[in-house]
Amino acid sequence: MDTQQQTYALETTANTKQQESRNRLMELFKNSPLPSPDLLFNLGLYTRSSLLVKFLVMYEVYQKFLNVPGVIMEFGTWWGQNLVLLENLRSILEPFNKQRKIIGFDTYSGYPLPTDADGNSAVWQEGSYATSADYVEYLEELIKTHEAGNVLGHLQGVHQLVKGDVIQKVPEYFTQHPETIVAFAYFDMGLYEPTKVALNTIKSHMVSGSVILLDELTWPEAPGEALAFKELFRPNEYSIEKIKLYPSKTIVTMK
Secondary structure (H helix, E strand, C coil): CCHHHHHHHHHCCCCHHHHHHHHHHHHHHHCCCCCHHHHHHCHHHHCCHHHHHHHHHHHHHHHHCCCCCCEEEEECCCCCHHHHHHHHHHHHHCCCCCCCCEEEEECCCCCCCCCHHHCCCCCCCCCCCCCCCCHHHHHHHHHHHHHHHCCCCCCCCCEEEEECCHHHHHHHHHHHCCCCCEEEEEECCCCHHHHHHHHHHHHCCEEEEEEEEECCCCCCCCHHHHHHHHHHCCHHHEEEEECCCCCCCEEEEEC
16 A cells, blocks of 8 residues: 555545445446546546535535635645636636636645644655646646636636745745735645645735635644644634534634
8 A cells, every 4th residue: 555545544434335335436437338528528427425525515615705806725736626626616606707816836746744733643644645747737737728618718827836835835926926815715735834834824815704714624633734723813803614514624704
């Protein structure tokens, strides 16, 4: 079992029977009799409920900041599925808002070594959640292709991928773009130090109604996210709620 598989095994809540079902679903997908165009149009045949709920949650969260001006940011993009979902939701929910830029930050080389604030969880393996060396270029092309097929698709460039260490890249981005207003920020890094730097940097660029989605706020395996958030935000500055369909995720709305 490689490092990534070990991480999956530690994170999953699925029992043996459920994992066997997922493996069988993967086999059915790989051996699908559908022609490629039909397969792409019928991906719902192979979308299990635990993935579908993530799509529903992203739709729910998007509506919370729909009337707030500013950009969308994700810290910890991995393969970039959320960025694609957000691009398509932007096209569905506000098709003429081409000022809603979507920006993703990731090392694309996986996790660094955790610090003491991150505890001793075996989840955080150095290099886990890495992508292939040239994946950023592929993801860029993928997002552009989605964008081109959406409303006002001829107006390109309403997204940006920032590759590198968040600790350096996020402050650097806001130094170069001090006018930025953040309507929505999705945090899925887990580790204390990059989470704290990114939260601290974006805080002064948020407005009333801006939304933060925290992926691991109450997960014991990732104490760093909660520590970073609690050190930077006072209770009177925000309202907070768990997501009904996905209780491990937390929505923070700025007052």
